[in-house]
Amino acid sequence: PRGATRDTDDVVRLGGIPVTELATQFGTPLFVVDEDDFRSRCRDMVRAFGAESRVHYASKAFLCGEVARWVRDEGLSLDVASGGELAVALNAGFPAARIAVHGNNKSVPELEAAVAAGVGHVVVDSLFEIDRLEAVAGAAGVVQNVLVRVTVGVEAHTHEYISTAHEDQKFGFSISGGDAMEALARVFEADNLRLVGLHSHIGSQIFEIDGFEIAAHRMLGLLREAVDKFGVERTAQISLLDLGGGLGISYLPSDAPPPLDTFADKLRVLVAREAELAGLPVPRIAVEPGRAIAGPGTVTLYEIGTIKDVSLDGGLRRRYVSVDGGMSDNIRPALYQADYHCQLVSRGSQAEPVVARIVGKHCESGDIIIRDTWLPADAGPGDLVAVAGTGAYCYSMSSRYNMLTRPAVVAVADGTARLILRRETIDDLLGLEV
Numbered sequence: 001p002r003g004a005t006r007d008t009d010d011v012v013r014l015g016g017i018p019v020t021e022l023a024t025q026f027g028t029p030l031f032v033v034d035e036d037d038f039r040s041r042c043r044d045m046v047r048a049f050g051a052e053s054r055v056h057y058a059s060k061a062f063l064c065g066e067v068a069r070w071v072r073d074e075g076l077s078l079d080v081a082s083g084g085e086l087a088v089a090l091n092a093g094f095p096a097a098r099i100a101v102h103g104n105n106k107s108v109p110e111l112e113a114a115v116a117a118g119v120g121h122v123v124v125d126s127l128f129e130i131d132r133l134e135a136v137a138g139a140a141g142v143v144q145n146v147l148v149r150v151t152v153g154v155e156a157h158t159h160e161y162i163s164t165a166h167e168d169q170k171f172g173f174s175i176s177g178g179d180a181m182e183a184l185a186r187v188f189e190a191d192n193l194r195l196v197g198l199h200s201h202i203g204s205q206i207f208e209i210d211g212f213e214i215a216a217h218r219m220l221g222l223l224r225e226a227v228d229k230f231g232v233e234r235t236a237q238i239s240l241l242d243l244g245g246g247l248g249i250s251y252l253p254s255d256a257p258p259p260l261d262t263f264a265d266k267l268r269v270l271v272a273r274e275a276e277l278a279g280l281p282v283p284r285i286a287v288e289p290g291r292a293i294a295g296p297g298t299v300t301l302y303e304i305g306t307i308k309d310v311s312l313d314g315g316l317r318r319r320y321v322s323v324d325g326g327m328s329d330n331i332r333p334a335l336y337q338a339d340y341h342c343q344l345v346s347r348g349s350q351a352e353p354v355v356a357r358i359v360g361k362h363c364e365s366g367d368i369i370i371r372d373t374w375l376p377a378d379a380g381p382g383d384l385v386a387v388a389g390t391g392a393y394c395y396s397m398s399s400r401y402n403m404l405t406r407p408a409v410v411a412v413a414d415g416t417a418r419l420i421l422r423r424e425t426i427d428d429l430l431g432l433e434v
């Protein structure tokens with residue numbers, strides 16, 4: 001995080017507070033969110049894409065009431081992908097008109113809740129859903145704005161499980177197969193739906209712009225065809241080109257994501273050029289960053305519980321450092337072979353660095369947080385390690401595997417720490433029993 005410091009006397013602070021104090025006050029494992037980092041990334045996005053564009057924070061990366069209010073106050077819109085995310089956002093006072101609703105299988109109650117709240121738009125993802133939403137909007141007596149989600153045939157340069165735009169997958173309508181045009185026609189037939197834009201999301205943790213260029217090209221090609229087919233008048237309100245999320249972040253010191261301003265400028269230029277080529281007015285751009293806003297500013301603090309030096313073939317040994325969380329608070333290494341970086345933060349150490357594997361406390365050998373890292377040889381039980389860049393898709397994908405209780409989340413800013421999600425307790429586990 002931007003607000004992380006290590007003094008000459010080796011006191012590590014987050015948002016001005018020594019990590020040892022945070023651990024004592026709130027316990028471990030602990031997610032520590034640097035509020036200024038989160039907020040300034042929101043502002044950077046708005047500045048980089050310009051006032052005429054729309055920036056939606058993808059709440060799936062990490063959402064709670066406090067985060068929804070930061071996003072609201074910084075002037076962004078919000079993407080939700082379930083009734084639960086919608087409820088948390090509304091409960092926090094997020095203005096419904098700035099909420100967009102995603103998902104490939106929104107239930108009727110979810111659509112009803114969205115329409116009743118007056119969400120800005122719903123991103124429709126199947127013909128069934130178009131009919132369902134038409135019925136829901138009709139029953140409510142409203143005309144609901146929608147985007148049609150399309151697949152543009154791009155596979156972003158990222159891990160297989162997180163690329164979502166090659167055509168043989170569950171999201172969106174294929175452009176090349178003609179499904180997208182059929183969806184547009186269906187929306188035009190629906191009296192209670194108003195088509196205001198097109199949407200695509202090509203993947204996540206992307207460092208290159210090429211995929212977005214292809215997406216814009218294909219989407220504007222589709223729009224050109226739609227204008228020719230349905231006429232300028234009927235298509236005039238289709239003004240939003242939503243290119244989804246995906247901007248990558250640095251997890252390791254060696255990662256080099258493109259600077260945000262360069263990325264945003266390139267995106268704006270290429271969309272304008274593609275619109276001109278298609279003979280269309282330049283659309284308003286929307287983007288949906290999740291990871292790039294929430295990811296970098298959070299660290300997870302763990303306490304080391306045990307150390308084990310395991311003998312390997314050839315007389316080698318590997319040091320296993322077990323911490324008090326694991327795959328229940330960060331599934332990403334096990335699920336995507338994601339890499340993380342950590343440091344000993346409870347004190348300084350002059351001891352020689354040794355190769356260590358940071359593992360969790362779950363009953364599974366794949367419960368690895370960092371496969372290979374360096375830690376001082378004297379790091380041991382009671383010491384704290386901080387894993388960086390855990391703000392996106394860690395808490396939000398957390399589980400209660402082995403009945404571990406979810407960690408607390410604390411926000412730090414200007415030397416003060418505030419609990420924004422309390423730690424789960426054994427009573428929370430027992431509370432589900434009937």
Ligand code: LLP
Pocket residue numbers: 058060061079102162201203204205244245246247288289290291292332336392393
């Ligand atoms: N918009 C849509 C429609 C999405 O599906 C996603 C992410 C985003 C925006 C935000 O993408 P971001 O800017 O955060 O890359 N669990 C995976 C990532 C899955 C992303 C799913 N959709 C991970 O931990 O890497």
